[in-house]
Amino acid sequence: MNKIFWNGFCFVAVMIALVIYACANRGYPQGGEKDETPPKVIKEVPESYSTNFKGKYIDIYFDEYVQLKEINNKFVMSPPAKKKARVSLRGKYIRVTFQDTLLPETTYTLDFADAIVDNNEGNPLGFYRYVFSTGPKLDSMELAGQVIDMESQLPVLGAMVLFYENHADSAAMLELPNYVARTDSAGMFRVTNIKNTTYRILAIDDANRDNKFMPEEEKVGFIDSLVTTMAFPVVVYDTIRPDTVVLEGRRTKKGVELKVLTQDTIVRRDYTAFGPSNLFIPMFDEEKTQLYLVDGDRKERERLDFIFSIPAENRLSVRLRGLHLLEKEDQSDWFLEERSAGRDTIQLWIKDSLVYKIDSLTALVTYLRSDSLGKRELFTDTTRFYFKDKPEPKGRRKKDKDTIPEIKFMEVNVGVGGTADLNKGIRFDFDRPIHEDGFKNIHLFEKVDTIWEPADFTMKRDSLKIRRYELGTKWKPETEYKLVVDSMGIYSIYGLYNNKIEKTFKTKAEEDYGKIFVQVKNAQTPIIIQLYQGDKEVKVLEERWIEKDGKVMFDYLNEGKYMIRGILDRNGNKKWDTGNYLKGIQPEEIKYLPVEINLKKNFDVEQEFDASKTYKREDPSKKKNTENKDNRRNRSNR
Template identity: 30%
Template sequence: MIRTLAIAFISLLIFGRCAQQVAPTGGKKDSIPPNLVESFPVNKTLNFKGKKIELYFNEYVVVDNINQKLIITPEADNPYTYKQNGMSVALTFKKQFEDSTTYTLNFGDAIKDFAEKNPAKNLKMVFSTGSTLDSGRVYGSVKDITTNKPIFDALVGLYNVSDTLNVAKQKPYYFSRTDSSGTFSIENVQTRAYKLIAIDDKNRNMLYNAKDERTGFVNQIIKAGADSVAYQINMFLSDNTPLKIQRTLPRVNNYSVVFSKPIEKVGVTFMNKDTLPYLLENGTALKFFNVDPHPDSTLVKLTATDSLGTVTDFEQKIAFQAQRGKERQKDPLGLTTLPEQNKPLTNEFVYQFVLNKPIKFLDDQKITLITDSLTHEPLHSFPYSWNVTHNILTVNAKSFAKDSIKWDLPKGSVISVEDDTLARTLLKHPVLNEENYGQIKGAVLNADTSTHFIVELVDEQFKVFKSVYTSPYTFRHVPQGKYMIRIIIDANRNKRWDTGELDKNRQPEAIYYLQDKILLKSNFELNDINITLPK
């Protein structure tokens, strides 16, 4: 009996294993996307009056995020539900489409085969609720003006021309989205006048959010037609939202006024005889320091200028928190430098000491530049200057060091408005070795005497290494690596790039890139790296 049971158990194990289902191995992977074999209505149907659209494919399909990926132009404001059933997909709309209108349904990659999820290619349907199909077309490409890179998935829209057009509140009448190469094509549109605008549309609500979305536009009103030109749209970030005081942060030692966006500069006017030291932190917070004696509150007028040059005035009451303990707990006095510590320096250099509080005393005899063990030059030997808020010291220095350059700041040589001081600080920098760096020379061609420009050398992350304002130009002491050169047309001569404004129909200052990247090796000099401006 035991032997019989053992044989039965072994047999069950063997045949049980043989009966397991295993995914088939080998064979060619399915890489063929599903094909549309039939649709209702038929593509390019006229006088369509229905509310249901059906698509039939040659294999089993699945639907992937169709509510986000299906683009219907013009924007229909017509909700729909969908049903996927084996080899077919059906869309049922809530109401009939508007009369005498050509509609385009672009499915993108919303429908894929069941097995390998290959998306159906170029899946698009066009129909008209009238007796003709509109034939207008607008096409072109979109790029970021600062990087010269194409922008993927930007919303490019045709807007009805109106004096009250507001893309933050109005959706485009026709639209498309850019592909990975930044190109777009809006087809089957009515042949009439439009405003052509591109936006990032990160939240896909088809409305422009100036706070964090780029935009770009064509200045002139365009007319869609079968033979329209290719439009190049340069997108840029332009926060034109009204500048506001977002919040205030009252403390015992200081009082911060935080703005709703970065500001370029701010003027402070005290409305009474009292004054307080202050500084601008990170471009967004204006910090006032509580120094005695002063009244319980101080009224100030703030004149703030944002990146678009818009000036806004505020009146603000500065009121510090009441002190509860016997002694204030102060934030420590901090120091950073430009260039950063341990960065190589040439023997002639511009140096910045950046402190986190306004400074009321600096001993320019005790602060010294150390060239070697015997040579200590006091700070007053060099030209230096403070910024308006007295927290950034800029020095034009010169050294004869061979190995390292050092700044020695003894304790007590820097005292803030809060009467605290830095601990003894020693800042070290190696002397730059010319053999470890390269040089790039070139010229700007086709520029007349009236053209003001900025030549910038940028790395692969578009970080600016150096800017110059003349031609021919020379970039010295460039680390080995890959670089790009771009030219900014400085139309207003302020030695910086200025963005555009959609509301004012003002384009950003033009930027032109050298077509090829530059590969620079150590101890090499590249000459005749010229860039030609268009005529």
């Protein structure tokens, strides 16, 4: 009986403990609602918009603890000082300490953007600006606008906009600006409390943060003409909450019935606006003109590489020294030259085995390079080129003398898969220069019924890349072909042969392609119409040049989405030309058509491009965010 009682007592005790635990858990704190209230400024010492400021620092107090988020990137003091002001965090207040002497009789603006956030959730204070004057009055004029990257037509974030009272072009490189502003994510800028005068305005990316422009090193944009501040009256009519007006009353059985009428109250507001506030600055990379040799190296035993700073005529000449076989005036026959389109990359393939087998080569290298004044002069330097074969990995078992060595083949990349386009050839890329007489060992067959019949073709070498060739022929639609390269049929100038290559593929049907016709209207200059894909990273697929109004065609296009942009080719040289600040040249305008063409197979699409219209390109990042929101909405509705 005692045992039964004891078991029952334990059971009741356990149940009571579980109930108490559950009740205790029910009241456990979960942290409450998320704090979404931004911090508030409760005191400024001295107060913002103070005059006759003589201090060394200012303090700004908040109603809660705050943090400084990317303060070095977001804080802007205007006018700028040689020694930048220091912003320090002190719990519930921040201190701005001036490390340089402030200018007399000058209005200063401290722009914190959204760098001040609360300590818990990171809620931003907002775009906070503090203003004071070292003189008896505050300047009150303003200027505002937008900075756009001319090539991408997208807003530029974090560009520094410089305002100069000195109108000389050179002031941007030699002097601190009178005022500065930084662009936000929309490329917008606004400078307040500036003098009422005329300014030269430019924008730079200011890589070294010195508030000065470095030509060819930093992106730049400028306004062609000088800008004068102005103030003008503005009248705005606002509609406020309706008033209730009693018009009449009449007696009924239930009492007096009132007829009422509500009418809006229109209020006139007069204020002063400052501007201009619609300034537009197209930003661009200047064409680099400083020519010099970036690198001269020997990455492979048989090859010397030379990389120059810019595409330009460099008159490179390399003369080997210390080799009796090459001690002669004409040394042009010891190498094959391969170069990029602008000659900024040049590769010299050494033909003579007696030369490339030497680990250390000495050469006199002569080329054009820019001096301190930008003038290009011939320069000669003695250069050593080293190459040493990599040692075999440790632990590798030594092969017996009787073991047959592994055959090493020349690497060949043949650009064809299971299908081939009707308008393209087959590209061959060899890893070494080759002897072209081996092309007789390349065979192309066309399948007629069930029989492989030989097909005619040509092999054409690329004008620049001497190791690249293209096989060309007139392809028949929906036809099966076979490409065969005989084993050891092609050999390089270094004695390596190819392994056997055999590829079978089929050409596409005419109906697999679509066409896009672009009708160009109101062209005042020649235009380059480019067909591209991609959003932020634009991949130009094809382009057409048209001198005046007319129609251009893009054919043999696969099914997919395409976009169009037009370059207003002012000088008619069939390429986009950038600008130059010191020469006062703006970059050629690029217009992105805000239409995505969804091309289907066997369809033709006609699209108008009006060169006189201003097209605004949609920011790809915002477009992607919108698509993500739509996708989440669609998933939630399932």
